[in-house]
Amino acid sequence: MESSKNFVFVLGSGTSIPSGVSGVADITRVLQSSIVDNELLYNSIVSEIKFDIEISCNDNKSCVEIGQNMILSILDKINEYERYVSNRRIEILHDRLGRREVNEVGGFLGSELKLIDMILEYEACGDRIEFRYSANYEDVLYVLQQMERVERGELYDPSSIMYSQYLAENHDMISSENDSISDLLNTVLVARYIIYAVIKQELEKIPDNIEGLDLICDVYKAEWLNRMAIVTFNHDMLIEALLDRNQIPYTTGFLPGDVGEDYFSPDLLFPEPSRNVAVLGDDVVRVIKVHGSVNWRVGYIGEDYNKMKRLISLTDDEIRGGPRLSANHLGYAFISQMPYLLTGGGKEGMYNYKTYGHLQHAFQNWLDISDIVFVAGFGWNDKGASDMISRWMEFAGNKCLFSHTDPRKALFDSKWGRNLLAADVDRSGGLRYIEKFMRDIAVDDIESLVGV
Known part of the structure; x- marks a missing residue:
């Protein structure tokens, strides 16, 4: 069996809904x-x-x-x-x-x-x-x-x-x-x-039962896997909970801070070694939350909180502790209670802005070194992400696997997936369909399509 495949999951809100996580409509x-x-x-x-x-x-x-x-x-x-x-x-x-x-x-x-x-x-x-x-x-x-x-x-x-x-x-x-x-x-x-x-x-609610994401753990255990990243557009913490419960090492890009919190260090998410990534190892899954996370906050340091700020990740207890308790406990003058999220229209206009620019850069880097991209629950309505994946598919040998029970209709119903149909990408081999929901897909289905 061929080995050393780099694998990227690209997951949208459709992968969280089976576990009872609220979607945009909810x-x-x-x-x-x-x-x-x-x-x-x-x-x-x-x-x-x-x-x-x-x-x-x-x-x-x-x-x-x-x-x-x-x-x-x-x-x-x-x-x-x-x-x-x-x-x-x-x-x-x-x-x-x-x-x-x-x-x-x-x-x-x-x-x-x-x-x-x-x-x-x-x-x-x-x-x-x-x-x-x-x-x-x-x-x-x-x-x-x-x-x-x-x-x-x-x-x-x-x-x-x-x-x-x-x-x-x-x-x-x-x-x-x-x-x-x-x-x-x-x-x-x-x-x-x-x-x-x-x-x-x-x-913020993490369900007791996580449904439909077992494929992530199965791919992680596959003999042919070299390195893996999970790119998610979801704000919830379902992926982190899944990896924790299955004892799979991962990073969302945060390092332990000097006042008790975790602070964002983007180089942790990149596939190539840097001053921090070198110590993580290939077994550590990079979880790239390109639109932010419900537990991310901006913490302001010092009496004049406008002078210095950093992106931090809070625990469940700290999230529920309220703005004053969290700020005092962590040594901050003020912690914003608005989660650090990228929402609304025109998201691609923010893809080069500060933290979101780092997250997009990490996403692109993982595409550049990967052989297989698996897309599920993603509506192809994000122009920036759709364009990135489309460009990646143009290179020989790259395989994008799209999970959906009616993939052509799903592409047609989307804002940017129609362009893939018009360009016949699905017939050229760069885009391949798995006509099942993610919860029904086994590693064997992937192996049969990409020849590993």
Whole structure:
């Protein structure tokens, strides 16, 4: 049997859901329910709002209700806009397909025409498409982030400015007692706290039974495995729990700190030796959480907490200890209670920014040295990650295994997987399907496809 294969798992939210971990739709539904009637969640939000040095909030219940109403309003507006865009898009595609003759004089490429054909055949219902997209909390967070940047004077974007004005004129705002914070920014910050509080509530829980991820442990034990990395887009701690319970050594990129916490050291995640990685060994699995983790926080050191900060990883007890207890216990002046997460639209725009840049760089490095990439639970809606994997597949000998019961439909339903179908990557051998869910796949299935 051939040996020395480097293997990368690329896992999306679909791999956490079988264990009972909340997905994007679940978190969005919680945000659409009455938060003030959810005592535990409501109290968590209020305690964190009180601790924030910027937010002004005299009436806690009113603040939470106004913040939630802003979230609901943004969800409705995004859905309204998506319906308009989807219907307009099908009209444009019909028009472009009706002008096929332009292709003969150097207009449309054959692959583009093929993609248009596929879209019309699959989506068209008369002159309108079936509306599939539904806005979620990540879309709302992106809007809130843009509005915050506008209000802080960090972004000049006409569309964001106009939408900020629209909200300010058509919705209740939380009055701010802070001269440097507008009422709109005050409301935006409360809305963000509400979303992050729901994320923490839903994703901090680690289930007793972890379902559908046994393949990770089986591949780790395979004779042909040289080194392994797990790239996950999930914020939960399911992978860490799985590896802990199976006594598999791993790192998420953190070293023990000098005040009791673990602090981020990106070189630990890279496959090639460096001053720290050299001591880890090939048996240590690199867990690359490219979108952050629910237990990651920013800790501020010293009396003036704006002068120095570091990304830290908290234990379960420290997470639940509250902002003051955690900060005092770990020697920090202040620990942000918002998890360090990359969420919302336009994620690829942050892929070169600080910690996220290190995580993406580590992901790319593992692709560069790996023979096999196994993709499961990933929707091919992240443009940056989809492009990275697509480019990797273009090199001879690289094999991407995509796990799904209907992989071609899954690719077609995605934002960026359609490009793989149009380019016939699945027929050239770079992309291979395993028409099963990950929980039903054995190492033998992988070995038969890649010849190990």
